[in-house]
Amino acid sequence: MPRNGIPIPEKGPDFRHVDTWIFDLDNTLYRSDSALFAQIETRMTDYIARHLKLTDEEAHRLQHIYYRDYGSTLCGLIEHDGVDPEHFLFDVHDIDLSALKSNAALGEALARLPGRHYVFTNGCRKHAERVLERVGLTGSIDDIWDIRTLGFVPKPQPGAYDRIVEFAGFAPHNAAMFEDMARNLMPAYALGMTTVWINDGSSWSHQGPEYPPVARRYIHHEIDDLGEFLQTIRL
Numbered sequence: 001m002p003r004n005g006i007p008i009p010e011k012g013p014d015f016r017h018v019d020t021w022i023f024d025l026d027n028t029l030y031r032s033d034s035a036l037f038a039q040i041e042t043r044m045t046d047y048i049a050r051h052l053k054l055t056d057e058e059a060h061r062l063q064h065i066y067y068r069d070y071g072s073t074l075c076g077l078i079e080h081d082g083v084d085p086e087h088f089l090f091d092v093h094d095i096d097l098s099a100l101k102s103n104a105a106l107g108e109a110l111a112r113l114p115g116r117h118y119v120f121t122n123g124c125r126k127h128a129e130r131v132l133e134r135v136g137l138t139g140s141i142d143d144i145w146d147i148r149t150l151g152f153v154p155k156p157q158p159g160a161y162d163r164i165v166e167f168a169g170f171a172p173h174n175a176a177m178f179e180d181m182a183r184n185l186m187p188a189y190a191l192g193m194t195t196v197w198i199n200d201g202s203s204w205s206h207q208g209p210e211y212p213p214v215a216r217r218y219i220h221h222e223i224d225d226l227g228e229f230l231q232t233i234r235l
């Protein structure tokens with residue numbers, strides 16, 4: 001039977017058990033080749049250099065150490081350097097979104113997914129809202145779980161996942177999570193969610209050589225285009 005005018009495939013990956021759809025934001029609901037996240041990265045380096053009085057090189061190194069160890073640079077800065085999270089979030093997300101294009105095809109693909117649709121991001125709500133508006137997905141998402149929702153415990157720390165399950169009250173076995181960073185899918189898998197890794201070949205997808213590779217068993221589906229994949233699944 002067609003759903004929202006789009007035929008439902010009778011074969012293809014089986015998502016008939018899913019009623020909770022969880023999407024990372026950056027490099028997931030838009031493609032990494034927009035280089036948007038690179039802008040945030042640069043602003044983070046500048047912020048750390050300015051506030052901790054470090055050279056750009058030292059700031060960049062610290063940024064990556066915190067990212068590696070905590071899952072988000074901000075959480076290391078809170079823990080060790082007393083950085084004001086609201087000031088940091090406002091500053092680093094003040095970026096130019098003009099490279100982002102509206103994605104009507106993804107909007108149509110999301111519209112046919114039954115149940116609730118969420119954004120699950122280590123970033124801030126305001127950034128997520130700006131991005132969603134820009135790509136034309138504001139009406140496709142029921143709620144945004146940002147770093148504040150997570151109590152500043154970021155992905156991939158297991159506490160972040162426990163928090164969203166409790167906050168939104170869904171059954172993990174009926175949830176699917178979509179992410180460009182493979183390591184962020186491991187805790188979702190452990191809770192019983194269906195995991196989808198958007199491997200677009202970027203260094204973000206692969207996390208760079210300093211991270212251990214994520215075992216394939218934590219990834220149910222590896223894809224390169226979210227919109228196309230969603231058109232092929234069974235619902």
Ligand SMILES: [Mg+2]
Nearest residue numbers: 024026027180
């Ligand atoms: Mg991402």
